Amino acid sequence: xxxxxxxxxxxxxxxxxxxxxxxxxxxxxxxxxxxxxxxxxxxxxxxxxxxxxxxxxxxxxxxxxxxxxxxxxxxxxxxxxxxxxxxxxxxxxxxxxxxxxxxxxxxxxxxxxxxxxxxxxxxxxxxxxxxxxxxxxxxxxxxxxxxxxxxxxxxxxxxxxxxxxxxxxxxxxxxxxxxxxxxxxxxxxxxxxxxxxxxxxxxxxxxxxxxxxxxxxxxxxxxxxxxxxxxxxxxxxxxxxxxxxxxxxxxxxxxxxxxxxxxxxxxxxxxxxxxxxxxxxxxxxxxxxxxxxxxxxxxxxxxxxxxxxxxxxxxxxxxxxxxxxxxxxxxxxxxxxxxxxxxxxxxxxxxxxxxxxxxxxxxxxxxxxxxxxxxxxxxxxxx
Numbered sequence: 001x002x003x004x005x006x007x008x009x010x011x012x013x014x015x016x017x018x019x020x021x022x023x024x025x026x027x028x029x030x031x032x033x034x035x036x037x038x039x040x041x042x043x044x045x046x047x048x049x050x051x052x053x054x055x056x057x058x059x060x061x062x063x064x065x066x067x068x069x070x071x072x073x074x075x076x077x078x079x080x081x082x083x084x085x086x087x088x089x090x091x092x093x094x095x096x097x098x099x100x101x102x103x104x105x106x107x108x109x110x111x112x113x114x115x116x117x118x119x120x121x122x123x124x125x126x127x128x129x130x131x132x133x134x135x136x137x138x139x140x141x142x143x144x145x146x147x148x149x150x151x152x153x154x155x156x157x158x159x160x161x162x163x164x165x166x167x168x169x170x171x172x173x174x175x176x177x178x179x180x181x182x183x184x185x186x187x188x189x190x191x192x193x194x195x196x197x198x199x200x201x202x203x204x205x206x207x208x209x210x211x212x213x214x215x216x217x218x219x220x221x222x223x224x225x226x227x228x229x230x231x232x233x234x235x236x237x238x239x240x241x242x243x244x245x246x247x248x249x250x251x252x253x254x255x256x257x258x259x260x261x262x263x264x265x266x267x268x269x270x271x272x273x274x275x276x277x278x279x280x281x282x283x284x285x286x287x288x289x290x291x292x293x294x295x296x297x298x299x300x301x302x303x304x305x306x307x308x309x310x311x312x313x314x315x316x317x318x319x320x321x322x323x324x325x326x327x328x329x330x331x332x333x334x335x336x337x338x339x340x341x342x343x344x345x346x347x348x349x350x351x352x353x354x355x356x357x358x359x360x361x362x363x364x365x366x367x368x369x370x371x372x373x374x375x376x377x378x379x380x381x382x383x
Contacts (some may be wrong), residue, residue, distance in 0.1 A: 023082070024046035024047070024048075024082065024083040025046070025078045025079065025080075025081070025082060025083065026044065026045070026046065026078070026079040026081040026082060026083045026084075027044070027045065027046055027047055027058075027076040027077060027078050027079065027083075028042055028043065028044050028076065028077045028079070029042070029043050029056075029058055029068070029073045029074065029075075029076045029077075030042050030043075030073060030074045031043065031068075031072060031073050032071065032072055032073060032074065033072070043058060043060050043066065044060065044061055045058055045059045045060040045061050045062075045083065046058070046059050046083040047076055048065075048344060049343070049344050049345060053069075053070060054070035055067070055068060055069045055070055056068050056073070056076070057241065057344050057345060058073075058076075061083070061084065061085055061086045062085075062086055062091070062094060062189075062190075063085060063152070063155070063189065063190035063191075064188060064189045064190065065187075065188050065189075065190075065240060065241060067241070067345070084151075084152075085151060085152035086152070087152075088107055088112050088152075088153045091112050091152070091153065091155060092105040092107065092112050092114065095112065095114035095155055095157065096114060098114075098157075098168075099114055099116070099157060099168065102116040103115060103116045104116070104119075104122075106119075106122045106123060106126055107153065108126040108127075108129065108130050109130060110129070110130065110133050110150060110153055110154060111126060111129050111130070111153055111154050111155075111156050112153045112154070112155050112156065113125060113126055113129075113156045113157075113158060114155070114156070114157050114158070115157070115158035115159075115160075115196075116158070116159060116160050116161070116164070117158050117159070117160040117196035117200050117201075118160070118196075118200045118201045118203055120200070120203045120204075120205070120206060120208070120209050121158070121160075121196050121197065121200040121203065121209055122158055123206075124206065124209045124210070124213075124265070125156070125158055125194070125223060127264075127265055128220065128223055128224070128227075128265045128266075128267060129156065129223070129227055131265045131267065132223075132224050132227045132228065132231070132256070132267070133227070133231060135256075135269050135270060136228065136231050136235075136256070136270075139256075139270055140237075143329070143333045144330075144333045144334070144337055145237065145333050145336045145337050145340070146236070146337070146340075147235040147236055147237060148235055148236035149235075150234055150235065154190070154192070154230055154231075154234060155190065155191045155192070156191070156192045156193075156194070156230075157191060157192070157193045157194070158194055158195075158196055159193070159194070159195050159196065160195075160196045160200060160201070161195075162195050165178075165193065165194075165195045166178045166179070168193070169181070169184070169193060172186060172189060172191075172193075173186065173188075182194065182195050182218070182219070182222045183195060183222045183223065183225075183226050184226060185226045185227075185229035185230050185233075187229075187233065187240050187241065188240075190230070190233070190234070190240070192226045192227060192229075192230045193226075194222060194223055194226065197212055197213065197216055197219055199212075200212075206264075210264060210266060213259075213266045214261045214266055217258075217259035217261075217266065218259075220259040220265075220266045220267050221257040221258060221259050221267075222257075224253075224256055224257045224259075224267055225253045225254065225256070225257040226253075228252060228253040228256045228257070229249065229253055232249070232252065232253075236340060237336065237340065238339070238340070238342075239340070239342050239343070239344060240344065241344040241345050242342035242343060242344050242345075242346070243342055243346065243347050243348040244339065244342060245298070245301070245339070245353065246301040246304045246313075246317070247297050247298065247301075247304075247313065247316065247317035247320060247321075248317065248321065248335070248336075248339070250304070250313075250314055250317045250318070251317035251318045251319075251320060251321030251322075252321055254274055254277060254314065254317070254318040254321070255270055255271060255274075255318060255321050255322055255325065256270040256271075257274075258272035258273070258274060258275065260272065271322075271325070271326075272382070273322070273379060273380070273381040273382065274318050274322075274381070275381050277314055277315040277318040277319070278315075278319075278379060278380075278381045279381075280311055280312070280314070280315035281315040281316060281318070281319045281376065282376075284311075284312045284315060284316070285373065285376075285377075288370075288373050290312075290316065290369070290373075291312055292309055292312040292313060292316055294316070294320075294365060294368075294369050294372075295354065295365060297313060297316055297317065297320075298353055298354055298357050298365075299350035299351075299353050299354050300350055300353070319372075319376050320372065322376075322379070323372050323375050323376060324361070326375075327371075327375055328361065331360050331361045331362065332360075334359075334360040335356070335357065335360035335361075338356055338359075338360060339356075
């Protein structure tokens, strides 16, 4: 079971979005708390939004976001240069510094991978990530959803040892339990973290890697799932720290994730029926009624934050996404295009969420649910 990707839960109100991406000046802020040795901590990046009380949402050149109150920083100092993300070699050096001894860098066209797993496994991850990126772009070709080009390579951390992965994850997000999590995408840090398969150092050929992963498809599906989250937030499909409906974020990632043993990357394309969530969805549906009411899922993210509802929320989120893409792609694209206009740290109330969904689908929720359940009752998963 994938855990929800890490999302900011507190919001500022009445924020002002500053210059459009790509037009922001480079700025430096000094934090009021001291860094190592008592020296001041300075962040270089751009101000994304400003609050009336003087608080800001600040993005470092590394891609990390900081939600700063007025007491946490001194005023931002502008520079003549324009904002840009770290170039790949500087990003690679930073990732090595963060992960410590034993890691090495493998760069692909769109990713900087910092890994202490075997070279064979790391390169397999690189090929898989590039395959996911290509299929992600293909998925939106010809649609009304407008993606933005990547402006920097994306950071990925691969950990051979589960204990090292969990230790790093606890340092990155100390308030989150990672005891049974094989990987995640951090919205705050814009980093994807995954664990390698056990015994990866014993692999001698790429065929060994593929053969092992065919036995462990969830390993591949984790990489695909988290890669889709990272791509969504870096191609303008979703806005980090905006009020993105989790049913849609997770539904799209699950729509992409299913592994296929027929490919050299053990994954071919999005859209295969979920082996996990289709049975879960059918088990949570009885007499044309959903155990988790559709309105509850659409109006808030609470179901994803409640252990008793989490499995149903994932299954239902995937099922709605699958139904829309397969039966009414135009409605799905309308909803995505609308959500692209979300602003960081601005909450959306339940009534608005539901109204947006009904406007995109062109049906009252009761009518949508009837067609949705009828369609999904006929869906079967391939072996």
